Amino acid sequence: MKLDCERADPLLSAYLDGELAREEAKALAEHLTHCAECGGEVQELEKTKTLLSREWKPAMPDDLAARIRDSLAVAERSSSVRGPWKAAAGLALAAGLAVVIYMNSSPPQPVPIGVFLAEHRHALSGSPLGRRGVWSFPPVSSESAQG
């Protein structure tokens, strides 16, 4: 396997990082023995790599680690609280569905408006609000009471 500069160039960084397959590395090494331009490029890339690798390596601040612990604890608590509430919500939904199914299976008979109003007037007549007239109804004629 013989390399020219065009084929060698994309391999230079991987060569530097020791990431080439043995055959590629061997071919590139051979190319570098007689190509000053590619050799110079490898040196430049190596300087870049060295600069970055020797850069300062800050550690995670302790207060951030504590914040992460806290936020995870909060997340766990909220998920454990969510469990019983989920069960309760499921029961409520089931009960609601049962009521809807029951109501649909026996639809209420229509009540004449006169009867409806008369029932309410009767129910409210004993209450303080009814006596004060706040919830009073106009008199219902016997005709409208018949529907």
Place this chain on the structure above:
Amino acid sequence: MSDQELFDRLLKEHRDRVYRFALRLTGHWDQAAELTQEAFVRAFRSLDRYDRARPFESWVYTILHNVYINGLTRYEAKFGRSLDAEKEEGTVWEPTAPAAENPDRTAEREELRGVVQEALGRLPVPFRAPLILCDMEGLSYEEIGAALMCPVNTVRTRIHRARRMFRSAMAPYLKEDKIL
């Protein structure tokens, strides 16, 4: 081992490297802290989906990188302004760290750190991320591919291009022969 014990152990083992990745990726102290927190919390909340054959750190890198990519718009809206504008307020990356960490640091060295971070920040994220993991954290191409969810050949190409971009971004300093 309880979940809390497992969490403490994994956090202790991986906290610094994950934090540094976030710091280099964002170039912003606050954003790095938020991103690291988000990544660890997400990782622990979905431990049941974690493939135990895979290094935990690689998995957290993946989550962190995805959160960063997906949330870039949200983060920019929150932290919003240009690097230079924020730098004036001292909220963005500054080479100066708490003195206790590096008491012997020279002013020149501090300046270099800021310059390096600025140069990194000019690289598009798909090139910045693998370069950080390779040159600053020493991961292999395969490990980087696993962390960033891309093929090894893509990692190879991006690292090569990223080094050249980084060198161009550092050119004004290189010309002064201060650094390399």
